[in-house]
Amino acid sequence: MSYDPDTQSQLCPTTLHINGVRHDLEIEPWTTLLDLLRGPLALTGTKKGCDHGQCGACTVLIDGMRYNSCLLLAVSQDGAEITTIEGLSTGDQLHPMQEAFIEHDAFQCGYCTPGQICSAVGLLNEGHAHSREDVRELMSGNICRCGAYVNIADAVEDVMGQQTHAVAAQ
Amino acid sequence: MQTNERLYVGRPTRRVEGKLKVTGAAPYSAEQGQEGLLFGVMVPATIAAGDISNIDTSAALAFPGVVDVFTHETKQNVAWWDRKWMDQTASPGHPFRPLHSERILYDGQPVAMVVAETFEAARDAASLIRVSYRESEHVTDIRTVLDESYDPPKKRSGIPAAPKPRGEPEAAYEAAPIKISADYWLETEYHNPMEMFATTVLWEDDEHLTIYDKTQGSQNSRDYVCSVFGLKTENVRVDNAFVGGAFGAGLRPRHQLFMAVMASLKLKRSVRVEMTRRDMFYLSHRPSMLQTISLACDATGKLQSVIHHAVAGTSRYEDYQEVVVNWSGLAYACENAKLTYELTQVDTATPGDMRAPGSASGNVALESAMDELAYAAGIDPLELRIINFAPYDQNDDKEFTSKALHACYRQGAAQFGWEKRNAEPGSMQEGNELIGWGMATGFWDAQLQNAAAKARLSSDGHLIVSAAASDIGTGTYTMMAQVAADEFHMAIEDVTVKLGDSTLPQTAVQGGSWTAASTGGAVQAACLAVIATLLKQAQAIKNSPLKDAKADEVTVRDGRLVLIINDQTGVAVADIMAAAGVSFVEEEGKIGPSKLQMLKYISYTHSAVFVEVRVDKDLRIPRVTRIVSAIAAGKIINPKAARSQILGGVVMGMGMALHEEGMFDHRSGRLMNHNLAEYHVPAHADVENIEVIFVEEHDDLASPLGVKGLGEIGLVGVGAAIGNAIYHATGTRVRELPITVDKLL
Ligand code: FES
Ligand code: FES
Numbered sequence: 001m002s003y004d005p006d007t008q009s010q011l012c013p014t015t016l017h018i019n020g021v022r023h024d025l026e027i028e029p030w031t032t033l034l035d036l037l038r039g040p041l042a043l044t045g046t047k048k049g050c051d052h053g054q055c056g057a058c059t060v061l062i063d064g065m066r067y068n069s070c071l072l073l074a075v076s077q078d079g080a081e082i083t084t085i086e087g088l089s090t091g092d093q094l095h096p097m098q099e100a101f102i103e104h105d106a107f108q109c110g111y112c113t114p115g116q117i118c119s120a121v122g123l124l125n126e127g128h129a130h131s132r133e134d135v136r137e138l139m140s141g142n143i144c145r146c147g148a149y150v151n152i153a154d155a156v157e158d159v160m161g162q163q164t165h166a167v168a169a170q
Numbered sequence: 171m172q173t174n175e176r177l178y179v180g181r182p183t184r185r186v187e188g189k190l191k192v193t194g195a196a197p198y199s200a201e202q203g204q205e206g207l208l209f210g211v212m213v214p215a216t217i218a219a220g221d222i223s224n225i226d227t228s229a230a231l232a233f234p235g236v237v238d239v240f241t242h243e244t245k246q247n248v249a250w251w252d253r254k255w256m257d258q259t260a261s262p263g264h265p266f267r268p269l270h271s272e273r274i275l276y277d278g279q280p281v282a283m284v285v286a287e288t289f290e291a292a293r294d295a296a297s298l299i300r301v302s303y304r305e306s307e308h309v310t311d312i313r314t315v316l317d318e319s320y321d322p323p324k325k326r327s328g329i330p331a332a333p334k335p336r337g338e339p340e341a342a343y344e345a346a347p348i349k350i351s352a353d354y355w356l357e358t359e360y361h362n363p364m365e366m367f368a369t370t371v372l373w374e375d376d377e378h379l380t381i382y383d384k385t386q387g388s389q390n391s392r393d394y395v396c397s398v399f400g401l402k403t404e405n406v407r408v409d410n411a412f413v414g415g416a417f418g419a420g421l422r423p424r425h426q427l428f429m430a431v432m433a434s435l436k437l438k439r440s441v442r443v444e445m446t447r448r449d450m451f452y453l454s455h456r457p458s459m460l461q462t463i464s465l466a467c468d469a470t471g472k473l474q475s476v477i478h479h480a481v482a483g484t485s486r487y488e489d490y491q492e493v494v495v496n497w498s499g500l501a502y503a504c505e506n507a508k509l510t511y512e513l514t515q516v517d518t519a520t521p522g523d524m525r526a527p528g529s530a531s532g533n534v535a536l537e538s539a540m541d542e543l544a545y546a547a548g549i550d551p552l553e554l555r556i557i558n559f560a561p562y563d564q565n566d567d568k569e570f571t572s573k574a575l576h577a578c579y580r581q582g583a584a585q586f587g588w589e590k591r592n593a594e595p596g597s598m599q600e601g602n603e604l605i606g607w608g609m610a611t612g613f614w615d616a617q618l619q620n621a622a623a624k625a626r627l628s629s630d631g632h633l634i635v636s637a638a639a640s641d642i643g644t645g646t647y648t649m650m651a652q653v654a655a656d657e658f659h660m661a662i663e664d665v666t667v668k669l670g671d672s673t674l675p676q677t678a679v680q681g682g683s684w685t686a687a688s689t690g691g692a693v694q695a696a697c698l699a700v701i702a703t704l705l706k707q708a709q710a711i712k713n714s715p716l717k718d719a720k721a722d723e724v725t726v727r728d729g730r731l732v733l734i735i736n737d738q739t740g741v742a743v744a745d746i747m748a749a750a751g752v753s754f755v756e757e758e759g760k761i762g763p764s765k766l767q768m769l770k771y772i773s774y775t776h777s778a779v780f781v782e783v784r785v786d787k788d789l790r791i792p793r794v795t796r797i798v799s800a801i802a803a804g805k806i807i808n809p810k811a812a813r814s815q816i817l818g819g820v821v822m823g824m825g826m827a828l829h830e831e832g833m834f835d836h837r838s839g840r841l842m843n844h845n846l847a848e849y850h851v852p853a854h855a856d857v858e859n860i861e862v863i864f865v866e867e868h869d870d871l872a873s874p875l876g877v878k879g880l881g882e883i884g885l886v887g888v889g890a891a892i893g894n895a896i897y898h899a900t901g902t903r904v905r906e907l908p909i910t911v912d913k914l915l
Contacts, residue, residue, distance in 0.1 A: 030290055039289065044201035045194015047414070049364045050447040054846040057364055085194035098192040102184055105810045108818060109643030110191030111364040111414025117192060140855040143846065145364045145415050146643050147821025148814060149857040 012075045018043070019087025027074045034058045034069040037084060045085035045114045049143070056142035059115040059122070060084050066122030068141075085114035088121065096162060097121050100155035108146035116142045120156045124163060132157055178652035178662055179875075182810035186667065187412075187647045196412045199382040200368035200444045207370070208237055210433055210443035211292040212425070213282040213299050214452060215274045218308035218839025219517045222272040222281060222301055229298035230284050235291030238437060239299070241282045242269045246432065247399070254397045258390045258679055259421045261520065262324035263488030268425045269432075274303065275486055276518045277310075277840040278452030280425050285433050285441065308517040308839035312458050312483040313355075319481045319512040326491040329528075333499050333565040337506030343475040346466030350542040351477075354463065354535040355906040357831035358483070359456040360849060361524050363642075365414020367453065368444035369430040377401060379434065381408045383427050386420035387679030388672040389638050394423040395431050411670035413642040417822070418523035420642065421681050424453055451844035454522025455832060457482040457490065461535040463498070465542075471549045471557040473504040478535065484513045485520040492528030497613050498536045499565040500774075502558035517839055523681060525822055526882035529614055530889065534826075534907060537610035537890030541897065550593060551894065552583055552778075555611055568772040571871035574802035575611065578778035581863050582609075582800030586780035595901035603784040606899025612777035612887030616804065616878035617684045618763045622675035623692035625654060625700045626756035629747040631729050633658060635696065636668035639689040640680035643818075644881060645811030649686050650693050652807055653875070657697035659727040675758055683775070683879030686807055688761065691874040695759025703757055704731050707750040708741045715739050761874060773872040775803040775879060779820075779887040783895040790914040792896055794824055794856070800863040801883060805876035809864065812880050816862045819884020825852045826885070827892035828908050 011026040018041070027036060034051070037043040037060070046069060049057030053071040060069045061083040088095040097117050100106070107113040119142045129135050135156045136149070144152065190196035215222075227239040246269070249255060255265035268280050282299050286292035309315050325331050343349060365384060372380040379401070385391045388408040396403050413420065430443040464477040478498040484490045495509040524530075544551040556579060562569050583589070591607045592598055598605040623637035635654045641647050647667045655662040668674060677689055702721040708731055709717050716724060716731065716739070725734050732740030747753060782796035799820055806812045829850040833843045843849045862884075872878045889907060896914070897903045904913045 028290065030294075035289060038201070039204070042204050043194075044197065047198075047364070048200075048366065048444075050366075050846050052447065052845060052847070054447070055364065085192075089193050094189070094192065098189075101192050102188040105185065105814045107188075107191055107643075108645070108811075108814055109363070109365070109413060109415040110187075110196055111198065113191050114194045136854045136857070140853040143364065143851060143853055145362055145417070145822075145851060146814075147818035147852065147857070149821060149852070149854050150817050150860050151814060153854070 014075050014078045016077060016080060016082055018082045019084060029073060029075050031074050032070055033072040033074045033077060036074040037069060043084050043086055047111055047114055049112065056119060057112050057115040059118040059142065061118055061122050064122070064125045066119050085118055088117065095121065096159050097155070100158045104151045104155040104158065106151040106155040107148050112142060112144045116144065116152055123156070124160060129160065176656045179656050179807050180805070183648055183652055183662070183808045185645060185648045185811065186651045186662065198365050198412050198414050199370055199384045199410065200442060202370045202382040203372050203440055206440060208285050208287065208433065208437065208439050208441045209289040209292045210283045210285045210429055210441055211296040212280040212429065212449060213296050214449065215277060215279040215281045217274055217303045217305050218277045218310060220274050220303050220305040222274065223304045224302040225282065226300040227282065230295040233291060233295035233298060235287045236284060236295045237287065238285045239282060240269055240433060242271050244269065249398050249400065257394045257422050258387065261326045261488045261490045262322065266487060266520065268428050276452065283429050283433065285437065310516050310518060310834045310839045311836045312481065312514050312516055313460060315514045315516065316460065316481055319514040322489040322491055322513050324489065329491045329493055330496060332495050332509045332511045335508040336564070339475045339477050339506040339508040342506040343464055343466045343477060346474040347469055348543070348547045349464065349466035350539060350546050351464035352539060352542060352905055354461045354538060356459045356531055356534065357907065358458045359524060359826060359830045360451050360832060361417045361419035362450060362846065362851060363415030363417055363419060366445045366447060366450055367424045367426050368442065369427045370442040371430045371434040371440060373434045373438060373440045376435065378405045379431065381406065381431070383408050383410055384413055384420055385410050385423065386416050386640050386642055386681055388640070388670055389676065390679050391423050391427055392672040395427065398428065399431060399435060408672040409670060410640055413640055416642045417525045418527060418681060419453055421523055421679050447846060448844045451841055452519050454519060456524040456531065457484065457521035459531050463535045463539045465539050467543060467547055471547050471554050473502050473558050474506060476504050476507040479510045480532065481512045481514055483516045483518065483521060485518055486515050488520040489513055490521045492523065494528045494532040496565055497529055497532050500560060500563045501536060501611065501613055503560045503564065525819065526614060526885040529882065529886050530826065533610065533612060533886050534889045537887060538893050541608065541894040542903065552579060552588060552609055555579065563772050566772055569770060571771045571773040572804065572867050572869035573774065573776060574865050574867040575776040575778070577865035578776055578800035578802050581865055582778040582780050582798050585861060585863060586798040588780060595898050602787050604787060604899040606783045606785065606895040606897065608891045608894025608898050609778065609780045610887035610891035610894060612779060612883055614683060614775045614883040614886055616687065616773040616775050616872050617682055618873045619678040619684045619688040620762035621677050621688035621692040622758055622760045623689060623696045624675050624756060624758050625693065625696035626754055627658065627700050627743065628754040629744045631660065631743065632664055633660065634666045634668060635693050636674045637689050637692060638672055638674040638677040639669045639685055641669060642680055644680070644685060644815060645808055646685055646689065648811055649690055649807050653690050653693045654697055657694060659725065683881035683883070687873035687875060687877040687879055690807060690877055691761040692759050694874060695761055696757055699757035699759050700755050701726060703755050704743060704746055708746045711741065711749045714741065716741060767871060771871055773878060775883040777801045777883050777887055779891040781891040781895040783892060783899055785896065785899045785914065791911050792828065792909065792914065794892060795858050797860045798863065799860065799884060800865055802865045802867045803880050803883060804867050804869040804872050804878035806864050807877060812864065813862045815880040816884035817860055819882065820860050820888050821852050821857055823885040823888025824856065824892065826907060827889040831908050
């Protein structure tokens with residue numbers, strides 16, 4: 001831990017693996033993961049919709065599980081594997097969930113979208129969703145003020161179906 | 171071979187900016203310019219009315235990283251006259267000036283802003299500012315000041331006043347055999363787009379600014395900044411290429427724009443100011459409203475009298491106005507009507523346009539009252555509406571450019587299965603749930619605004635279309651690309667759309683559902699102008715095969731300018747440009763409403779909304795299980811995005827009906843639920859099945875493209891239809907929105 005007399009800040013050495021890239025950082029203990037991503041790391045795909053854990057716009061995946069990054073202090077994630085919306089696609093190749101969101105027009109303004117997509121990917125990783133009702137219930141932490149819910153559920157169901165097919169085929 | 175078929179317009183088309191949005195690459199206004207920025211955080215007032223007696227900023231100023239603190243004591247170099255502060259959509263009154271004086275006009279009013287090197291420092295320092303107040307008396311509940319209501323002396327531009335009474339409404343009401351009269355109450359609602367209002371000002375020098383602003387009109391923001399701060403139009407560029415929703419909240423420049431520009435000019439630095447979710451509750455809102463409506467009909471259901479009176483809240487400093495009661499005079503045929511609309515002042519921020527402003531509110535009263543009348547008359551609610559179909563607009567004595575409302579009723583009812591409805595309340599049950607079916611009609615006006623756009627075709631076949639229009643999630647990017655691609659019969663991938671930039675051709679703010687018709691029409695006009703220029707250039711070529719052709723006889727196909735009736739006859743665009751010695755052709759197109767046509771015709775969109783609710787018998791919790799929304803809105807350019815527009819409107823209507831309300835502590839005059847945990851908006855779990863039907867509606871008069879607009883109509887009617895369904899399920903008529911469970915117990 002280092003102390004900066006100018007800003008009176010304590011800088012905590014923290015290592016984060018974000019989208020497969022290792023970042024060795026010196027972070028003030030009060031910086032949220034969300035503000036770290038959007039500010040110094042310029043990964044603005046993760047959105048801020050409330051800063052209070054009430055909207056889900058800031059959802060990221062940590063070790064495959066979904067979290068509201070506005071509720072996490074960055075220093076507390078030392079060593080974590082973090083995936084943001086920028087890390088879901090590889091080059092021009094979109095993640096199937098991203099592809100499904102475009103096909104089903106599962107967004108309008110696009111502001112809740114990265115959070116919805118990360119949340120949906122996390123949801124399928126968790127393996128608890130087996131029906132449309134489950135999807136709706138378990139995605140309820142992600143608010144879409146444009147009201148794209150029907151289309152989001154369609155997109156998630158679509159990818160869920162693809163995965164079941166893939167499993168069945170194996 | 172005929173070469174004028176359309177490949178994109180009218181077909182479901184993926185959003186052209188979709189990839190940017192699903193990968194997080196679309197930049198919103200708080201995501202621009204990372205290097206060397208200062209960050210501003212505002213401090214809200216904690217009383218409803220009074221004065222600041224003291225403001226202590228010393229601790230904040232001493233906080234490490236803080237650069238400056240702005241309060242009403244900071245000297246400002248800004249315009250004096252009110253009119254300089256009025257934006258394109260302002261209501262009559264004195265526009266709010268942030269940090270102007272010690273006077274507090276409403277709870278949540280910004281009283282200070284801390285600017286620091288980091289967001290965290292600004293946020294923490296903001297919490298150290300100590301404000302003392304001298305409180306004065308306040309009122310936040312309009313029901314306590316109904317006796318102070320007034321007809322606004324100055325009308326808001328673009329908002330028609332309530333029509334004069336016609337016939338003998340009172341006498342007809344008295345004489346009619348069947349009548350109802352009821353009061354309807356609406357709480358305030360807050361837009362809450364997911365993106366919080368933010369502005370990033372990139373300071374170049376004292377006179378040149380680039381501003382990324384969350385707004386529904388880049389030119390509106392630019393003009394406001396220039397007028398308030400005395401800057402030149404050509405030196406200020408406002409960009410709103412991506413807007414994370416707005417729903418009307420971005421029609422007026424918001425405080426963060428003023429604050430960011432003020433700080434940037436004073437500190438000579440680039441500055442970002444992003445609101446908190448709490449700040450978002452003090453910008454504007456759908457006003458609270460008390461409506462009294464009386465309807466009477468004869469034994470056959472024919473309306474005899476419509477009397478509709480509304481009193482809406484406004485602020486102490488502006489008379490916000492919207493069209494609330496006029497709809498009741500044109501919705502159904504009736505010879506006797508009296509419609510009145512008044513305001514009363516409370517100590518809140520000025521209300522503002524929120525999706526389907528006025529119409530959504532008035533519709534709750536009218537369409538619920540129609541349901542009450544249907545029960546009083548023993549007539550099916552859908553039947554009652556069909557009986558009273560209005561063939562022309564009786565308010566203005568004008569013809570409709572089109573009105574496919576019968577088709578909405580027919581197709582919506584068929585899809586929903588309305589004929590299986592048992593009219594008796596509480597008669598339809600399943601398990602422990604009461605099932606209710608209700609319906610309503612929706613109305614919105616279809617407007618065409620003056621709009622301009624540019625099209626630029628390069629010799630390599632690439633097309634750029636541009637306009638200072640906005641895409642707040644409405645699909646403007648894709649719509650412009652579709653229209654342009656079809657004019658040149660080219661692949662949509664070869665079209666680049668530029669919008670959301672104040673330097674582009676002039677466009678009104680994005681609101682009122684007019685963008686597709688207006689900007690779409692302007693894009694088409696620009697493309698046709700390019701084709702006309704190409705033809706002139708082609709005719710300058712010796713022995714041109716097109717030498718006798720007229721502009722409306724040619725089009726571009728496969729990179730060639732050809733005759734529409736025979737695409738074998740033509741010249742390659744590249745050859746035309748080479749012969750003319752140019753590498754591109756660029757033209758501007760403009761359209762606007764026809765004054766002459768407007769003397770005779772008026773244009774509306776219509777809808778029929780059918781709703782199923784299920785109410786738990788013991789717990790009385792209502793849930794909306796099914797909605798069918800049948801829409802008549804002229805030509806649908808992109809059925810994919812159009813359906814999403816309607817879905818979104820319906821969902822916001824569900825919020826209005828069941829969830830959304832500003833909860834005031836009227837004793838302190840303060841809003842208590844200024845966050846998304848306590849101000850409920852619909853979530854995934856609330857939204858089950860919504861079906862959208864677009865009925866065929868041909869309309870040559872509404873706009874050149876035949877488009878009428880979709881942004882608002884999806885919401886209108888939903889509130890009443892849900893209330894009517896709840897009545898049908900439970901026998902309880904709730905006349906106060908939102909219909910929360912406590913009102914059903
Ligand atoms: S920003 Fe994290 S939940 Fe809203
Ligand atoms: S797409 Fe706009 S909030 Fe979800």
